[in-house]
Amino acid sequence: MAELTYRDAVAAGIAQEMERDERVVFLGEDIGAAGGVFKATVGLLEKFGPKRVRDTPISEQAILGAAMGAAMTGLRPIAEIMFSDFLAVCWDIVANEIAKTRYMTNGQISLPLVIRTANGAGSRFGAQHSQAVENWAMMIPGIKVVAPAFPADVKGLLAAAIRDPDPVLFFEQKSLYSMKGEVPDGEHVDELGKARVLRHGSDCTIVALASMVHKSLDAASILEKEHGISCTVVDVRSLVPLDTQTILSEIGKTGRLFTVEENPRLCGWGAEIASIAAEECFWTLDAPIIRITTPHIPLPSADKLEDATIPSVERIVREIREKMD
């Protein structure tokens, strides 16, 4: 096992797949010569050359359109959209074209492509560079949606996404890029659509994603130590396909569900999971389902304001403690 940063795990995952499959190509803004604005793709241009690693103009629609056209004609492109907020400028290509083409053509066209993007808050970048928009993607039938919390998952799930025959939107968490973690040596390929139970508890189940996984784990420790509340923590990892089996079974075991989302409240993925639980686990739930989310506001930029807006370890602890009283 090597220790890698989350950021280096991105490059490692891409390199692993580019080495084994020359249909894999990579395009985006400043991804090549500069190694990406988050330095997550350093070294790929040098290793694979400008034919396979292409710096593009600031033309997000062209980037994703090119990925789509290449995917339907035999390549396996990886496209970077620098910040997930910018998905808005090419949302048509994601939501109306890439997501719908296979179904509309009755299966004639498959689109094995990956859109990587830096998601989430914590860098004081303000409302247009800090959004957690994974539910924008979850809402659209026809794209898979993955959001890893650990370096090993970055590499393994990215590899799985690249090999997947369907389009995958891969959300990398900006605030985790410098986080370090063990990553298996050699070829590492994970499986899409599997949640992971990171901590087993008896009192309540916390379902979280990406950076909120870490905050939930910290909160769970505090809750255990300081308040005697024993929490299960589930890392969703993949919103589509959604591992409802694992999630529902863990909710069933504790009878209590808390979802922890970074995105603003309305129509977040937590609402979807809550609605599934409210239908399918209703009789095993012992108390109301609680969603912990960012308030339904654009994100403020000043550090103190941003910190007070995104769910914090303290807030998770407080909300769970109060509700478990």
Add this chain to the structure above:
Amino acid sequence: MAELTYRDAVAAGIAQEMERDERVVFLGEDIGAAGGVFKATVGLLEKFGPKRVRDTPISEQAILGAAMGAAMTGLRPIAEIMFSDFLAVCWDIVANEIAKTRYMTNGQISLPLVIRTANGAGSRFGAQHSQAVENWAMMIPGIKVVAPAFPADVKGLLAAAIRDPDPVLFFEQKSLYSMKGEVPDGEHVDELGKARVLRHGSDCTIVALASMVHKSLDAASILEKEHGISCTVVDVRSLVPLDTQTILSEIGKTGRLFTVEENPRLCGWGAEIASIAAEECFWTLDAPIIRITTPHIPLPSADKLEDATIPSVERIVREIREKMD
């Protein structure tokens, strides 16, 4: 009271407001000389002239950007996006600019503007011209979201939206354009953020929007007559602001909640309402919350396939009957 079609109520609402306030201007593709592709704006160019009613190029980003720039400098623009699916090509202007500007500027800039768009299925137009995307909008903090089901509400809520100091996304239901209904004579202005209880029942509460309101009302009649199940039907009318008081109080009265959505399942507005109910009405709920939605797929076009995909009266009846057993 005059009888108007839903489509004519659009033109009537716009005309009423353009007459009283010359800051109101209207722009979009084929809205003027042609009266709109759904003929919902016939006569406005003739009445108000090309200075106030402007046909635009096919440039949705420019249309909404222009509306935004005009709104921040003293006008009250109404912009048409012909089909709601096309919001994807200008989603940045909606989600990142219009929705966030007031907050980011600490209240310096207000954006009194309305985006009207034709939403929903039933016309056999296929996956790129039939989506119900009201939750795309609900998900974004900073825009109000309205979706009327009746001609009177079209006029009254459109007028209210035009007078509102905040940006409003106004979803007109394509399949209802030719529906007729009573509309109050003279000036008619409704209030945003109020749901309406259209039918009072004792066994369960159906929460619906736009075309699903009509289907739910029909289903409720059948359920009452044929199965002795008495349903409350709530027309949400406005997703943001959301009238949770009315909705929760009606759920509380029956102890059973069914949401009926036209949009695909994941992260729909029904999930949001379900999650609110699962938190705030948990103790008064007598049984699982059931969401009736379009399956999580792009919409097929052939008439038989489309009809089998969108929630139908029969399906609503069947699902409620089965679950109420």
Add this chain to the structure above:
Amino acid sequence: MDTNVKRKKTAAPPEIEIGQETRMELYRQQLELRYCEKRAYDLFLQNLIKGTSHLSLGQEAIAAGFGVAMRPDDWTFCTYRGHAHTLARGASMTGVLGELMGRECGLLGGKGGSMHLTDVSKGAMGSYAIIGAHLPVAAGAAWSAQYRGSEQVAVCFFGDGTTNIGAFHEALNMSAVWKLPVIFVCENNLYMEYTPIKDVTAVEHPAADRASAYGLERIVIDGNDADEVYKTAAKYMDRARKGGGPALIEAMTYRHSGHSRADPGKYRPEGELEKWLERDPINMYRSRLLELGFAEATLKDMEAEAMRQVDEATEAAKASPVPSLAAIDKDVWADGSTAWRN
């Protein structure tokens, strides 16, 4: 409205010679497209086609000219106004009419509809109903041809109105910078939906007058002359195959019917349609063939044969069942399923 498009032509006349066989093929194609579109119109009137539909009546020379010039492994990307382009690649007429009628035999099994005709086996890589979206997609296909050195060319058709949307600009720039083998063909029929293109565009020729913004040549051709279209297509596709990069071609034409099913076309000035009907691509081509010595009987035979095919396809489509409801739950994903959860 100025119909004298020849005057505006600036591209040097292509030097390609057209053989007799090719001429026959161009005529045959145009006939099939015309008859099939007319049949689609009749089927609307009989309420056998639901939803909307956008006919290419009057614009057939463009689809035919390119269709004949393309190699079987080249790719076509077109719009909701895509019946002709799909047929021109050899897609089955039964499949096209069947799709319009929402039948199981439809190219998309009834799931896509009139605006999304696709036949990958023939290189018809989709019809796109959101203005502008398919220009970058075509560029992407061209990128993949370039990457693999396959010498395939992507041809992307769109309307005059499409030149004002952002995706047009992005696709043209990227294609030019990367020297991609993609031919962008603007079918300038003078209108977006109902609005004259000149009312909403800053230049006279919405595509050609912008070619220089991408370092490309200004090319305006008579889109109602199948020979001219064919020659232009062959010339620029050949260049693209050899690594010479993209072209942006503006083909002047006119649609004889309304924008879509719902449109009677009342916004057109008196006499405009009539003027263009005089330049009907099929009538013009027929006259040319006669002038060139083709026998009236040969042409009559071809016409009868095209009509026979359309009749046959119509019957086959009518006979096809509506799709099974099981189709709804298929093919979101490559594994054939629509499952989003386990």
Add this chain to the structure above:
Amino acid sequence: MDTNVKRKKTAAPPEIEIGQETRMELYRQQLELRYCEKRAYDLFLQNLIKGTSHLSLGQEAIAAGFGVAMRPDDWTFCTYRGHAHTLARGASMTGVLGELMGRECGLLGGKGGSMHLTDVSKGAMGSYAIIGAHLPVAAGAAWSAQYRGSEQVAVCFFGDGTTNIGAFHEALNMSAVWKLPVIFVCENNLYMEYTPIKDVTAVEHPAADRASAYGLERIVIDGNDADEVYKTAAKYMDRARKGGGPALIEAMTYRHSGHSRADPGKYRPEGELEKWLERDPINMYRSRLLELGFAEATLKDMEAEAMRQVDEATEAAKASPVPSLAAIDKDVWADGSTAWRN
């Protein structure tokens, strides 16, 4: 890299005369922008500014030239690289530095940050951080000026890289068709973030070489010469006010620092920065003023005064508290609330 931009100029030199007062104002402005940006840089190093920040060091002549030429009721729309443009409209330095530092005294009370500086009271209508988005917004403001006959002009600043995104194209076309009083100013500093603009653009001058696609003149100016910027600004704003429609101006310049806080600028070829430092707008302007007979002492006084202002603003910003948490729940809606439910 070619820094000899004079050679490429094609617009006829504007005939506007520049008075002594205006020259002083242009110098004063440039000094303030420069010193304030340098201070921002120092404050980063002291970790008093969090998040990202994009400096205009080296590009001050453009902001100053326009700032001085604009009327108080004209509107500025700019990007995340917008400190200079916001200051050039007279926004308070304390408000700018305070916002960068996330303090209550910030122009946006700490809610917007470096990339969104706005001061509506001064006509600074926002800094936009998504490439291209503000071009149509500026067009909309111009539309409203035209509608009301107010003779206001909207000026929209953006970079070379921005010319390749769709919104650029849509905004330019609509503005040209509607003859809107909007001036689009491309600050061509040769790079998008780290990628040279020439590597990703089909034409040499990403803005000017596309003007003809919108029926506009080709204008390239020396963006490091405040006089030339001022004259060009005055000339085209005047035309726009009188109903002459938009202009697209490409101003050649160079940023002395990296793209943003995180960027050391290593991708720039050896010697390029040095060459451009020789054309530093402020040094050049100072020499010109001396040549024109301004006294050294006058300039020194101005410099000292500008520095004093920056110092004062820095202290004021540092003394300002961080925003109260109550601000979080304010001002999504015009009623001051953030409520989405009752």
